[in-house]
Amino acid sequence: MRSSFGRILLWMAGTAVVCVAMMIATSWVLSQTIRRDDPFSRILRMEMTSLRKAFEAGGVEALQKETDRFGEFLPSPRFLIDEKNRDVLTGEDRSQLARRAHTPGTVPRFLAFGDPLIYRSDDGKYAYLVMPRLRPSPWGIVPYALCVLFTIAFLSWIFARSIAGPLQQVRSMLSRFGRGDLSARTRSVRQDEFGEVSRAFDDMADRIETLLMAERRLLQDVSHELRTPLSRLGFAIELARTAPDRDAALDRIRKEVDRLNSLVGQLLQVTRAEGDPASREMADVPLDELLREVAEDTAWEAELRHVRLVSRIGENATIRGDRELLRRAIENVVRNALRYAPENSSVEIGLDASKDAVRIRVRDQGPGVSEENLEQIFRPFFREDSARNSSTGGLGLGLAIAFRAIHLHHGHVRASNASPGLLVEIDLPVAA
Secondary structure, X not given: OOOHHHHHHHHHHHHHHHHHHHHHHHHHHHOOEOOOOOHHHHHHHHHHHHHHHHHHHHHHHHHHHHHHHHHHHXXXXXXXXXXXXXXXXXXXXXXXXXXXXXXOOOOEHHHHOOOOEEEEOOOOOEEEEEOOOOOOOHHHXXXXXXXXXXXXXXXXXXXXXXXXXXXXXXXXXXXXXXXXXXXXXXXXXXXXXXXXXXXXXXXXXXXXXHHHXXXXXXXXXXXXXXXXXXXXXXXXXXXHHHOOOHHHXXXXXXXXXXXXXXXXXXXXXXXXXXXXXXXXXXXXXXXXXXXXXXXXXXXXXXXXXXXXXEEEEOOOOEEEEEHHHHHHHHHHHHXXXXXXXXXXXXXXXXXXXXXXXXXXXXXOOOOOOOHHHOOHHHOOOOOOOOOOOHHHOOOOOHHHHHHHHHHHXXXXXXXXXXXXXXXXXXXXXXXX
16 A cells, blocks of 8 residues: 555554454453352352252251242353252252252353353252353444544554645645646644645745746846847947947946946846845954944945945844845845935934844935835836936845845835935844
8 A cells, every 4th residue: 555644544453353352352251250259159169068068957948948048140151060960949950950950160251151060069969050040142343343443543544644744745745846836735733743744845846946036037027127228238349349449438338347247246236135045154243343433344336425424333233144245235225225325415224222133224415215105125127217227337136135145134114204314224133
């Protein structure tokens, strides 16, 4: 049988049958013979002693009364016979019954209810002959055994189902995932080994889905964004062949090549942000030092754009993460603010820390973003026409890189209009 469910159920059913058979056999062996010291033999001895004393003390009349008294409670015929097998009460010959009777200690229990039983006194003068009226069927235990068997079988079915069910679910999800359904998950809440296997599958599926989606997005983004620079590059090459000022045409080609190089580099950075978690260098990162480092690195760009960079970093906070990935994320947010900040304005960098989390704030004094696009600006290649267009030099990847990097650190990033300007807030959990 190939089905695990069927094998488990068959094995449990077979075990139940064997257990019931052993229970019956054990009961049979334990009650195989009527011993002289078992309760039934003691009753026979007590009855014979009582009848013998009545006869020896009061004769046949007393024996009759004692026999009648027993008959009120014990309807089976009982005879007190002498050493010649004659009925002491009636004088009838009971030799034929005596020869058929079984002596306690040798008679099988199931025969004791159908054949005569005889119990002889120690001095051999009397014997007590009992004639059971009922002979129960040896199949009388079968209904009870079947009841036990069906109960065990039902419990075995539940047990087999609890084992085979999670395996069938994992198999089904594996089949769906193999056919291309990347959303297939078991969502198991079990706390045993099957739950661990199911959750391991879910983690693996999440990882594979993330990698595949990252590759798909990379291909889509590359094919979309390379089309315009390549067209411009082709036009510049044709212009270089015919234009009298070839240096200007070559400068144009160099500009487009640099643009392509920057685009490819940032696309690779986006993909690397969703790379293998095991490849990240996790360490305790002091955010106050990291923000000061980012402020120093971007100070020259702020000076070129005639923008003041204001740091309000008074808190000391440490988180667990990849220092380089966090630095790039924060730097991208700061550079994005510098790019759209008007001349002679300021960009503020702040850090607030609590017991469980830290918040990084970056605010510019620019035009801000329309309310309906506040969440869209974290998508790759998104630009808002009013302010964030390709002429400013942005590719629409900086905030996307920051968004993915922060989420890889179990944090959250959001944007809101500060009137004036755009406020980007980054929340990160504090290291234990």
